[in-house]
Amino acid sequence: MSESTRRAGKTGYLLLLPAVLWLAIFFVVPFYSLVATSLYDPTGSVFRGYEMTWSFGNYADALSEAWEPLLRSLWYGAIATLLCLVLGYVLAYAIAFKSGRWKNLMLVLVIAPFFTSFLVRTLSWKLILEDDGFIVNSLQFLQLLGDDGRLLATPIAVVAGLTYNFLPFMVLPLFASIDKIDHRLIEAAGDLYANPIVGFFRVTWPLSLPGVVSGTLLTFIPASGDYINAQLLGSPNQRMVGNVIQNLFTDANDYPAAGALSMILVILIVALVLLYVRRAGTEELL
């Protein structure tokens, strides 16, 4: 809609007010609260209260304590995102270009499994990857896994769970991008003697980049912050930063350390996202 058809006046502000207030009170203020918490005197406690001492040392402590799960989170998140991109691209491409009159049905089928609880589905992966299960036995039969090898409690299980759980976050933006591509451009590439593979990399892929960028962000951010997959499918050796933050808050009641670690995660993710968006060169995310 063009700027000129937008109505001026107070109504706009009134319509916006409730939502903006809610987000201000329960999103912006909490964020400020988290920053404050991350700088409290770590010798206080939830029960006695904390003092604000601008303890920037909390950040150094959190980093030296938890750098391993932190890096692991980004690493697992990145691998899961890459796997999602491959699987998601195939699926989105097939639906957009190859499914004909089944397009709507296939789109529904993409979302359908994800209406069943995240946790129930992750538990179901636990069963699928189980030690004496079909997959482990098959892999052992094919000699791809040692006789006493297992998948559960390994990085493979955690990354597999992440990939599965965040796939729709990749498929939907990819589909939106690929579906918009004009078929005639691909035909034109063919007419100009590009074989299908060249045509794909010179036409389809570049035109789908906005979907690739938003899909990878929508997958990477929640995947690297997730800790359910690490908890249910992994072992303490696959702990991700989410597990550490959660434990610091609920079990150790160490709020300053937990706050500092949360802030470090946000800063890292924002930095990576900015770097990535700049490199990918698209800013139509908003």
Next chain:
Amino acid sequence: MTTALGWIRERIVLLLGIAVLVYTFVPIAVVVLMSFNDPASRVVYRFDEFTLDNWLNPCLDPSLCDAVVRSLQIGVLATVASTVLGTLAAFALVRHQFVGRSATNLLVFLPMAIPEIVLGSSLLALFVAAGFAGQLGFWTILIAHIMFCLSFVVVTVRARLAGMDDTLEQAAMDLYATPAQTFWRVTFPLVFPGILGAALLAFSLSFDDFIITNLNAGTTTTFPMYVYGAAQRGVPMQVNVIGTLMFVISIAIVLVGELRRRKQLV
């Protein structure tokens, strides 16, 4: 043989896509199967014997059903509140002029771009700082859910509104409809599918959320929290009954919507 290979080669992308789709359904098949399982032990999670007991006694563990009911209550309230607030905001963003549009867009976008663990911990930090640490429960969960559903509602409704042809509204005005008539008889029916979709999304986000909820729940338990707890001590098969029901109900809703849409097109 060559024709079979040719057939496959022609459809290789579609077949690969269908393979990915099948893969996404494998865990669902396991959930449905396990809902008919009579387990030999609570510790070993595997299919032992067929039974209908889980379906006949879904509330064998009353705390499971309490948790489901609580999730439903929170889901409905969070959906209504976030859909109303989000729809109003979407109208303002698409249809009205005001100062601070890009700041507002950023404010709406950020909650979706921040990891849930951070959203959850920042709310917890606020509740603790405000002295509500002892009162975490139903209401703090609800507040959190409205907060994170809100952005998704705004984005969904805004997309629908922005993609809408406003010549129909202009035509209504030309035909002497008052602004109120134009809104209720033209604009609203056209936006309604978008609002409905946003509401469904909000409900499923709320019903399914674990990370933010767990941080702000105190001793209150929702369905995902029940499942998480049960994963440590042995999962009752009734959890799979709930999972299957969620799947069936959401498929039914989507199918009904699709059928109604087709009817309208005819």
